[in-house]
Amino acid sequence: MERRGAPVQAFVRFSDSKIRLRSQVYEPDYIIVQDSSLIKDVDVFAGLTEGSVAIINTEKGADAFDVPAGVRVITLDATRIALEVLGLPITNTSLMGAFAAATGEIQFPALAEALGERFTGALAEKNIEAARRAFAAVGGET
Template sequence: MHGRGGQGSVAAAYLLAATAFEAGWQCQAFPSFGAERRGAPVTAFVRVDQTQIHLRSQIRTPDVLIVQDDTLLQDERITAGLKSGGAMLVNTARDGGEIGAHFGCRCVNIDATELAITHLRRPIPNTGLLAALVTLEGRFALTALEKAVSGRFNGTILEQNLALIADAAAAVSAGAWAEEMSDA
């Protein structure tokens, strides 16, 4: 999970792990730490499995990449290690197909910042991206993400996030990545 400090990359990793947990899976989420400052590139990792996870290394060969900020695509190494058949979800107004062709991988785009501004009035793209990912993969029910988000927010912010999740889920093709992910 690639993002910039202040975009909620670490929170997104924890939320995705919590989603897996709500769906009855084992999970592990952790950030890669550097100097914690707004705008600096941040990487966070999530592992999910149906059996207990012992490994504690950073993920070098991910199945899926989430890119929260399209300016990070300027670094060509961003897809380094992505498994063949792996996929990338990018928060951008640009065309995912073109990005995918450039990096040689499947890529879906969603303008999660725009969605966040609409619903939250703040440019925090993380819940929208997670809703898109969960929908594309079809591995976890969207209700698991909703439960995970409910564990973190309440009141108006929760309602806004739930509406954002519904919109983001509707913006991508349900189960489009299901096949690739089934053997991941």
């Protein structure tokens, strides 16, 4: 529904039991920043607490970001991975690979399977490869 290019926020909750809460997420366990240029305009780190993980798409290192105490910062150049693998600066699947590696919430084979369902043919292969490159860049072992 959003205009392409406009800043947007999206939220995910996952649980083994039924999720009833419909409000936005104010104290995230994890955040993914798809465009680090937003950081100067929006307090993207608000609500993060000790043990939270921030995954940031940037060329910079983790120490370039001023986050609340105890927050782990993972940085990767997902745009470069996306450009190299997909030929387009669409970072969603790369960042999902990074998320899987950084948090351990998703196993890589499950991610690859989901991408295989979402995309078909060569596009599926490329997106799985982008996810794999990002997964490895963040230290995950497939």
